[in-house]
Amino acid sequence: KQEVTQIPAALSVPEGENLVLNCxxxxxxxxxxxxxxxxxxxxxxxxxxIQSSQREQTxxxxxxxxxxxxGRSTLYIAAxxxxxxxxxxxxxxxxxxxKLSFGAGTTVTVRA
Amino acid sequence: xxxxxxxxxRVICKSGTSVKIECRSLDFxxxxxxxxxxxxxxxxxxMATSNEGSKATYEQGVEKDKFLxxxxxxxxxxxxxxxxxxxxxxxxxxxxxxRQTIYNEQFFGPGTRLTVL
Numbered sequence: 001k002q003e004v005t006q007i008p009a010a011l012s013v014p015e016g017e018n019l020v021l022n023c024x025x026x027x028x029x030x031x032x033x034x035x036x037x038x039x040x041x042x043x044x045x046x047x048x049x050i051q052s053s054q055r056e057q058t059x060x061x062x063x064x065x066x067x068x069x070x071g072r073s074t075l076y077i078a079a080x081x082x083x084x085x086x087x088x089x090x091x092x093x094x095x096x097x098x099k100l101s102f103g104a105g106t107t108v109t110v111r112a
Numbered sequence: 113x114x115x116x117x118x119x120x121x122r123v124i125c126k127s128g129t130s131v132k133i134e135c136r137s138l139d140f141x142x143x144x145x146x147x148x149x150x151x152x153x154x155x156x157x158x159m160a161t162s163n164e165g166s167k168a169t170y171e172q173g174v175e176k177d178k179f180l181x182x183x184x185x186x187x188x189x190x191x192x193x194x195x196x197x198x199x200x201x202x203x204x205x206x207x208x209x210x211r212q213t214i215y216n217e218q219f220f221g222p223g224t225r226l227t228v229l
Contacts, residue, residue, distance in 0.1 A: 031216060043118070043205050044156075044220035089155065098144045098209045098216055104155045 002027045006090060006103035014111050019077040021106045023090035028071045030092040034100065035064050035075050038087045047088075048075070080110045114140045116208050118221035125196055126229055133191045133224045135206030141186040143210030146218070147179070150203040162189050186210070196228045 003026040013019060023033075032051045036044040048064045050057040050073065056065045061078040073090055087107045091100040115138040125131050135145055144163050148156040160176075162168040162183035170176045178200075180192040189208075193200055205223045209216055 034217065036220070041203070041223070041225070043116075043222040044207075046217065046219060049217050093216055093218075098146070098218065099158065099161065100146075100207075100218060102155045 002092060002094065002101035004090060004092065004101050004103035006088075006106050008106060009104065010107045010109075012109040012111065013080055015081060017080055017110075019075075019080050019084070019108060019110075021075040021077075021088050021090075021108070023073045023075070023103055025071045025073075025090075025092045025101070027092075027094070028068050029095065030068060031095040031097075033064075033066055033073050033090060033092045035062075035073075036089045036091065038089060038105070040087075044089065077108075080108075082110045082112045084108060085110050114138075114208070114219045116142075116206065116219045116221040118206055118224050120224060121222060122225045122227075124227045124229065127197050128195055130192055130194045131196055131226060133193075133204055133206075133226075135189045135191070135208070135221050137187045137208045137210075137219070140208075141210055142189070142208035143186065144208070145183055145189040146207045146209075147181060147189075147191050148205045148207070150205060150223075156205060159191075193226065196226070198228045201226055201228045 005024045007022045035047045050066045063076040066073045087105040089105045117136045119134045147159045160168045160170045168181035183189040207218045207220045209218045
């Protein structure tokens with residue numbers, strides 16, 4: 001069974017600082033990995049999807065890296081803004097399946 | 113990205129009643145839909161997987177007679193909480209994947225807050 005760990009559990013930074021969110025998973029046989037954002041009381045918004053054959057994926061200020069062999073992914077958020085305050089979840093997907101495994105998330109607070 | 117809607121966004125009901133939550137994929141055909149439950153400050157817990165036209169597959173510990181799932185079309189899945197009790201109060205989220213989604217990417221609905229009095 002895939003186990004996903006996200007560190008740190010919570011993070012508070014001043015506006016403008018770069019954020020580094022870590023995700024580790026126990027089974028490296030994945031098809032892809034998704035990073036999501038969840039605002040309080042809301043559903044999940046997909047931020048980035050990184051395929052198992054990729055090393056990284058970028059979208060605007062977001063960059064996700066993937067080291068499949070060591071079971072790690074990192075989400076970088078550059079020049080953080082108060083609007084980036086949310087919980088960030090990573091979820092690897094196994095091959096031939098749609099079933100995501102979720103970590104507990106990292107709750108980010110960006111102070112103005 | 114693709115859009116998934118849920119209805120209602122919030123529902124309050126009395127203990128013993130049944131509540132139906134709808135999940136729709138608005139701009140793609142969802143061959144597979146998932147239902148999750150989320151307690152405060154916890155991550156998502158997968159309840160069941162439903163494929164269009166077939167019976168849902170429930171995760172261990174989820175009562176299939178209590179949480180009825182129907183995936184009658186490629187754009188609609190419903191979750192019915194039967195004889196709801198206060199302990200069923202939670203945030204329910206659906207997701208969808210399938211044809212036209214790339215690399216099995218899943219798209220999530222906005223969630224439904226259920227409160228059982």
